[in-house]
Amino acid sequence: MAHSDSSQAHSQSHLKELALTFAALIVLTIVTVKVAKLDFGGVAINISIALLIASIKAALVALYFMHLKWEEKLIVGFAALSVPFVILMVSTMVWDVSQKTAELIYAK
Amino acid sequence: MSANQAGYTTYQGHTVRDGSLWGNPAPLVYSMSRFGMWLFLATEILLFAILFTAYSIAYYRDAAAFHASAKELSVAFGTANTVILLFSSFTVAWGIEAVKHGNNRLMLVMLGITIACGVVFLINKKFEYGHKMHEVELAKEAIAPELYQVLKAENKCADTFDKHHGEDIMVEKCKVVPFNVSNIGSTDKSKPAFASMFFFLYFVMTGIHGLHIIIGLGLLIWVMRKGLKNEFHPGWYTPVEVGGLYWHLVDLIWIYLFPLLYLVA
Numbered sequence: 001m002a003h004s005d006s007s008q009a010h011s012q013s014h015l016k017e018l019a020l021t022f023a024a025l026i027v028l029t030i031v032t033v034k035v036a037k038l039d040f041g042g043v044a045i046n047i048s049i050a051l052l053i054a055s056i057k058a059a060l061v062a063l064y065f066m067h068l069k070w071e072e073k074l075i076v077g078f079a080a081l082s083v084p085f086v087i088l089m090v091s092t093m094v095w096d097v098s099q100k101t102a103e104l105i106y107a108k
Numbered sequence: 109m110s111a112n113q114a115g116y117t118t119y120q121g122h123t124v125r126d127g128s129l130w131g132n133p134a135p136l137v138y139s140m141s142r143f144g145m146w147l148f149l150a151t152e153i154l155l156f157a158i159l160f161t162a163y164s165i166a167y168y169r170d171a172a173a174f175h176a177s178a179k180e181l182s183v184a185f186g187t188a189n190t191v192i193l194l195f196s197s198f199t200v201a202w203g204i205e206a207v208k209h210g211n212n213r214l215m216l217v218m219l220g221i222t223i224a225c226g227v228v229f230l231i232n233k234k235f236e237y238g239h240k241m242h243e244v245e246l247a248k249e250a251i252a253p254e255l256y257q258v259l260k261a262e263n264k265c266a267d268t269f270d271k272h273h274g275e276d277i278m279v280e281k282c283k284v285v286p287f288n289v290s291n292i293g294s295t296d297k298s299k300p301a302f303a304s305m306f307f308f309l310y311f312v313m314t315g316i317h318g319l320h321i322i323i324g325l326g327l328l329i330w331v332m333r334k335g336l337k338n339e340f341h342p343g344w345y346t347p348v349e350v351g352g353l354y355w356h357l358v359d360l361i362w363i364y365l366f367p368l369l370y371l372v373a
Contacts, residue, residue: 014205022195033183066357079150089158093165094161
């Protein structure tokens, strides 16, 4: 039952998890800055690594700070639904531009 | 309002909301409030996704200019602001934890720290903006070589003294229109619509993000006022939870903005 779940969540303290999350976020921030100075053989790889670390950080914030880990399934589902749409929008647009940019420049 | 009115109860001598709304039970109202906030946050995520799309396309078109432009940004400032925002997110989460267990005072302290962090973030941003306005003036050879050649040929570049970290240094500054409407759609790199696409996106993205910080600060101040009036108790603290969710979103967006704007160099 959602009711008994949430009232149980009320009585528990998540402070330890929150503190650990904060520590992990700071460590990952340092890692992002340090890693950005290294060259992994290609800008695309470097940006992918930076975005991967950012996504881990975002997941930590969403799961612990925003309580998604203890949240009701319906809310988790709707929150998670925005992720594929973001990926869909960015990737289809970039794919389209990468196909058309060259043609556009020569057409003018 | 009185304690025996529908929707109200008494907690430690104060008349407070019991969490129910329009006859609906408190657990349902609490769940639906969070659900509504998350739906709103999903639309916010998509708003920023549009900006990330614009960034990706502009990056794809001129990666070299983006790398050169990003070098103008201070990683130290960006990192400091990242840590400040992460810490403020932690204090908000701590505040929610406190009010959940009936510790109103600790929640007020945590919200106070969060608001202070938000203000420090904005002050840092103001310093950065002031600095970057100068930098955008220079159409540098590294950022826009074609534009720089044209400006140089038209004698629009001159050596001028500039304060740089308190020291007077000689830099070449070119007079350039940051945004030229008549050049929209131009594929000629010496006639760009934006003198620097990177800085245009930098100001738009961090500007909209900064607007969210200001709105978030307003929300938290409103929540704090309610807290000062002892309106929250373990049975009803929805504004703290929902206001906190908004603040976390601001942090979430910054987590992506930071590497994309400051670390692409």
